[in-house]
Amino acid sequence: MVESPTVSPALSVVVPVYNGAATIGELVQALRSLDVEGGLEIVLVVDNSPDNSLDVCKQLALEPGAPVTVLSLSRNFGEHNAVMAGLARARGAYAITMDDDLQNPPGEVTRLFEHARDGNYDAVYTYYAEKQHAAWRNWGSRFTNWCADRLIDKPPGLYLSSFRCMSAFLIERIVSSYEGPDPYVDGLIFQVTQNVGRLQVHHLPRNEGRSNYTLRRLLRLWLSMFLNFSVMPLRLATLFGLAFGALGAIAAVITILEAIISDKPPQGWASLMVAVLVLAGVQLVVVGLIGEYVGRMFLAVNRKPQYLVREVFHRGPAGLEVERPAVDTRAAGQPHRELSQRGPER
Numbered sequence: 001m002v003e004s005p006t007v008s009p010a011l012s013v014v015v016p017v018y019n020g021a022a023t024i025g026e027l028v029q030a031l032r033s034l035d036v037e038g039g040l041e042i043v044l045v046v047d048n049s050p051d052n053s054l055d056v057c058k059q060l061a062l063e064p065g066a067p068v069t070v071l072s073l074s075r076n077f078g079e080h081n082a083v084m085a086g087l088a089r090a091r092g093a094y095a096i097t098m099d100d101d102l103q104n105p106p107g108e109v110t111r112l113f114e115h116a117r118d119g120n121y122d123a124v125y126t127y128y129a130e131k132q133h134a135a136w137r138n139w140g141s142r143f144t145n146w147c148a149d150r151l152i153d154k155p156p157g158l159y160l161s162s163f164r165c166m167s168a169f170l171i172e173r174i175v176s177s178y179e180g181p182d183p184y185v186d187g188l189i190f191q192v193t194q195n196v197g198r199l200q201v202h203h204l205p206r207n208e209g210r211s212n213y214t215l216r217r218l219l220r221l222w223l224s225m226f227l228n229f230s231v232m233p234l235r236l237a238t239l240f241g242l243a244f245g246a247l248g249a250i251a252a253v254i255t256i257l258e259a260i261i262s263d264k265p266p267q268g269w270a271s272l273m274v275a276v277l278v279l280a281g282v283q284l285v286v287v288g289l290i291g292e293y294v295g296r297m298f299l300a301v302n303r304k305p306q307y308l309v310r311e312v313f314h315r316g317p318a319g320l321e322v323e324r325p326a327v328d329t330r331a332a333g334q335p336h337r338e339l340s341q342r343g344p345e346r
Contacts, residue, residue, distance in 0.1 A: 010038025012092030016082035017046045020100035021053045030106035032065035040066045045082040048075045070313040077307045080183045085307040088175045096165045104163040108201040115199045116165040122193040123166045127159035128203035152187045160186050181304040237286040
């Protein structure tokens with residue numbers, strides 16, 4: 001079934017695409033075969049992928065079936081930034097975000113959408129009986145979820161997955177409320193709502209390529225969660241300072257008593273140097289932590305863009321039509337984007 005572009009569908013599926021040329025076609029074909037009550041649209045956000053993902057996505061937009069909108073970002077901004085760009089463009093009453101690697105089975109999309117709709121949830125997260133990731137990725141996910149329980153008001157036991165469903169109410173608020181350059185979608189969700197459900201789905205092994213998440217990117221994402229939505233790190237730094245200060249005071253008292261009672265001068269050059277090095281290390285960590293907060297505020301104040309959409313492609317009566325944003329919301333700080341149409345691309 002082909003939906004009219006002027007009618008809002010019941011469901012939007014937002015897919016950030018990076019090095020996904022080999023898999024995105026199969027994913028879109030599977031999504032188009034779904035029977036979604038109220039209609040379906042697909043939003044592909046090409047995050048300046050170095051392969052030919054953009055050409056593949058443009059061809060998919062031309063093919064018959066559920067409408068496909070392709071957003072081409074001006075550079076690589078990262079998964080969560082790309083998701084924010086896709087959510088800003090999504091028109092559905094609900095939107096599902098998923099990866100382009102086919103590890104999330106497209107057949108689970110309908111179940112996830114119906115679970116969110118029938119349960120009247122603002123968001124539904126999926127979880128897996130068994131994850132088909134490398135062991136270090138699984139350990140990292142568990143650590144991230146443990147931190148999230150304590151930093152972003154995540155309901156205990158809820159697994160943070162990129163395969164999630166959100167209502168239009170929630171999307172409107174997270175897209176309009178945050179304009180910083182380092183978004184963390186899950187943190188934004190829990191700032192708005194606690195009406196969150198969960199659904200178990202299958203997780204398939206990767207058939208093509210390898211994960212685009214390197215250790216560096218995962219660390220950067222973890223820092224966005226750790227620093228953007230809580231002052232807990234600063235409080236921990238204060239507690240560390242108080243603890244080491246107390247230890248220093250106790251050591252000073254012991255040293256003074258030793259000097260008074262004993263005939264020999266206090267010993268312990270090695271232990272003194274260890275203490276100096278430990279305290280200096282703690283001070284540098286705390287200074288770096290404060291600097292990270294200040295740096296993020298500096299980037300936000302200077303309006304470092306969350307994302308920049310170079311072009312938007314979609315199917316039109318005359319073929320592939322192209323739009324260029326006249327005003328980019330994440331750079332100009334405006335809640336909605338105005339688009340100027342350039343015309344059909346042959």
